[in-house]
Amino acid sequence: MMRRSGFVLTMLAFGYAFLYVPIILLIIYSFNESRLVTVWGGWSTKWYVGLLHNQQMLSAAWLSLRIAALSATISVILGTMAGMAMARFGRFKGRTLFGGMITAPLVMPEVITGLSLLLLFVSLEQLIGWPEGRGMTTITIAHVTFTMAFVAVIVQSRLVSLDESIEEAAMDLGARPAKIFFVITLPIISPAIVSGWLLAFTLSLDDLVIASFVSGPASTTLPMVIFSSVRLGVTPEINALATIIVAIVTTGIIAAGVIMARQERIRRIDEQMASASNA
Amino acid sequence: MAQTTTQSGRKIKLEPWQDPKEQPYLRIEKVTKKFGDFTAVDDVSLSIYRGEFFSLLGGSGSGKTTLLRMLAGFETPTSGKIFIDGVDMSNIPPYERPVNMMFQSYALFPHMTVEQNIAFGLKQDRVPRDQIRVRVAEVLDLVQLGRFAKRRPHQLSGGQRQRVALARSLVKRPKLLLLDEPLGALDRRLREQTQFELVNIQEQVGITFVIVTHDQEEAMTMSSRIAVMNSGWIAQVGTPAQIYEYPATKFVAEFIGSVNMFAGRILEDEPDHVLIQSEEAGCDLYINHGVPVPLGTPVSVAVRPEKMSISREPPPVDSGRNVTRGTVREIAYLGNLSNYLIELDSGKMVRITQPNFNRLTEMPITWEDRVHVSWQPFAGVVLTQ
Numbered sequence: 001m002m003r004r005s006g007f008v009l010t011m012l013a014f015g016y017a018f019l020y021v022p023i024i025l026l027i028i029y030s031f032n033e034s035r036l037v038t039v040w041g042g043w044s045t046k047w048y049v050g051l052l053h054n055q056q057m058l059s060a061a062w063l064s065l066r067i068a069a070l071s072a073t074i075s076v077i078l079g080t081m082a083g084m085a086m087a088r089f090g091r092f093k094g095r096t097l098f099g100g101m102i103t104a105p106l107v108m109p110e111v112i113t114g115l116s117l118l119l120l121f122v123s124l125e126q127l128i129g130w131p132e133g134r135g136m137t138t139i140t141i142a143h144v145t146f147t148m149a150f151v152a153v154i155v156q157s158r159l160v161s162l163d164e165s166i167e168e169a170a171m172d173l174g175a176r177p178a179k180i181f182f183v184i185t186l187p188i189i190s191p192a193i194v195s196g197w198l199l200a201f202t203l204s205l206d207d208l209v210i211a212s213f214v215s216g217p218a219s220t221t222l223p224m225v226i227f228s229s230v231r232l233g234v235t236p237e238i239n240a241l242a243t244i245i246v247a248i249v250t251t252g253i254i255a256a257g258v259i260m261a262r263q264e265r266i267r268r269i270d271e272q273m274a275s276a277s278n279a
Numbered sequence: 280m281a282q283t284t285t286q287s288g289r290k291i292k293l294e295p296w297q298d299p300k301e302q303p304y305l306r307i308e309k310v311t312k313k314f315g316d317f318t319a320v321d322d323v324s325l326s327i328y329r330g331e332f333f334s335l336l337g338g339s340g341s342g343k344t345t346l347l348r349m350l351a352g353f354e355t356p357t358s359g360k361i362f363i364d365g366v367d368m369s370n371i372p373p374y375e376r377p378v379n380m381m382f383q384s385y386a387l388f389p390h391m392t393v394e395q396n397i398a399f400g401l402k403q404d405r406v407p408r409d410q411i412r413v414r415v416a417e418v419l420d421l422v423q424l425g426r427f428a429k430r431r432p433h434q435l436s437g438g439q440r441q442r443v444a445l446a447r448s449l450v451k452r453p454k455l456l457l458l459d460e461p462l463g464a465l466d467r468r469l470r471e472q473t474q475f476e477l478v479n480i481q482e483q484v485g486i487t488f489v490i491v492t493h494d495q496e497e498a499m500t501m502s503s504r505i506a507v508m509n510s511g512w513i514a515q516v517g518t519p520a521q522i523y524e525y526p527a528t529k530f531v532a533e534f535i536g537s538v539n540m541f542a543g544r545i546l547e548d549e550p551d552h553v554l555i556q557s558e559e560a561g562c563d564l565y566i567n568h569g570v571p572v573p574l575g576t577p578v579s580v581a582v583r584p585e586k587m588s589i590s591r592e593p594p595p596v597d598s599g600r601n602v603t604r605g606t607v608r609e610i611a612y613l614g615n616l617s618n619y620l621i622e623l624d625s626g627k628m629v630r631i632t633q634p635n636f637n638r639l640t641e642m643p644i645t646w647e648d649r650v651h652v653s654w655q656p657f658a659g660v661v662l663t664q
Contacts, residue, residue, distance in 0.1 A: 141283070168382070171374050173399050
């Protein structure tokens with residue numbers, strides 16, 4: 001057994017503390033009895049109960065979830081098409097430029113994306129009368145715009161590592177291009193599409209800046225509610241909400257990890273079986 | 280016409296390309312393929328007959344794979360035409376060609392079982408379900424994979440995957456089966472065993488095989504005929520024996536097996552023999568047939584290492600022709616054979632292969648021995664290009 005030096009242990013503790021102490025503090029204070037956030041007044045779960053009765057908070061959460069699911073679905077469809085084109089279109093002049101342009105929204109400052117989309121929506125409404133006002137539709141479109149790039153990148157990198165002769169084999173065996181896409185390509189890249197969807201969902205659920213630009217008076221997303229109420233002073237209710245979000249995210253990550261680990265284990269057993277039957 | 284009976288009792292013609300009445304099954308007519316400025320396949324014409332096991336043999340970049348992909352329809356010829364069973368393939372997409380291909384990477388569908396992989400092609404043709412079941416079982420039997428039907432590709436070993444790929448490309452009973460380096464991913468022992476299996480299966484199903492390979496031994500073992508390709512053009516077409524014994528060019532002679540090449544000039548050219556003067560060989564070269572080449576032309580004479588012999592004593596009949604002297608520089612003992620590297624007095628290095636008839640003799644030829652190198656009048660081949 002290697003002796004671990006005290007120095008390395010200290011570094012480790014410090015690093016993890018830096019990452020997790022704020023979150024742990026937030027979780028602890030969400031169970032605070034006291035109305036004042038910074039004063040400890042004993043254990044209580046009353047803020048969680050209060051949250052259940054906060055109509056504004058609940059409807060904002062519901063809106064956020066709907067927008068996230070819808071925009072993730074649309075951006076998966078568009079992003080897969082874009083990724084497919086990037087990976088399979090072949091070589092042409094300016095390919096690198098086009099590839100870069102698809103991923104530009106990844107690095108574009110959100111303020112600029114939000115502002116430009118607002119301008120677009122306003123002038124569209126003046127020209128053709130759609131979208132009528134700003135609300136869920138405009139937020140969804142805006143979220144599709146910036147999450148699509150992430151999906152495209154994920155799908156493209158999966159397609160690049162996919163042996164192209166698999167698709168050729170399907171064509172050779174008599175399948176037409178459209179059928180090949182749905183029966184061969186799509187099932188093989190489905191894990192990438194699922195993770196693209198999850199990423200788009202999270203990004204959309206998370207977004208404050210772009211949503212603030214393109215939302216209307218009747219449509220307030222969860223991050224917007226949190227942000228505006230924090231400006232009036234942090235309440236323990238917000239701490240409770242944040243704790244719930246942390247719990248959901250943690251559960252999701254652990255579930256994904258467990259599923260991946262199990263698949264890995266099954267694959268290893270399969271491979272052992274294969275090499276055993278080979279002998 | 281000579282005939283032979285295969286295991287399945289089906290009669291095939293032994294050498295259909297020699298029969299002028301026989302129609303080629305696959306006809307490649309002046310096909311050229313360019314990628315930008317690069318010419319991958321350069322004006323290739325070939326006729327391949329029904330039931331042949333035909334090899335396209337060449338190094339990397341010789342255009343053999345491009346030619347195969349044009350047969351499958353994945354590439355379109357820049358010019359020229361391809362006919363399969365008399366039908367022009369120019370405007371027929373890959374999914375409608377009566378051709379199947381076995382890919383070098385096998386290209387199995389990872390999300391389908393062995394059975395589903397094999398049934399895929401039949402499903403595209405809307406073959407009734409019960410027939411699909413029968414035909415899949417048949418072909419699984421043929422490649423001896425019946426008990427692996429429900430497995431996924433990643434649950435199989437390399438050799439098993441190779442057989443699934445073969446089964447999948449055979450099940451549609453194509454007019455032509457294209458195989459791209461079918462044994463390339465297998466280890467050496469498995470490869471040798473699979474070569475014979477592949478030939479057996481081909482004889483059983485009677486499908487015309489066109490195979491791409493860079494391995495000359497593989498091509499020699501399996502093929503009815505071989506086309507040797509070099510930078511886009513076909514250097515020679517013939518049976519394995521023709522190509523080995525009578526190479527048409529220096530490239531073919533050097534590509535297939537090993538060879539000793541002597542540069543020289545023609546001194547005498549008669550219908551029954553030629554005499555060639557060669558400083559490299561250190562003696563005159565006598566060959567027992569005439570060649571259609573004017574006197575004085577610079578030529579090369581190719582002699583295979585196993586057709587030369589070495590001895591300490593001069594050969595019994597020493598005419599001064601096809602006999603020269605040298606010094607042993609290297610010996611590689613291989614058990615059944617020994618390879619000798621001999622430096623002739625002219626400085627030219629030659630390679631000689633001798634079977635080891637005797638157990639270790641009392642005075643074996645060894646390093647730095649002076650030896651006589653000799654060969655028969657039929658051993659040499661005169662090459663002009």
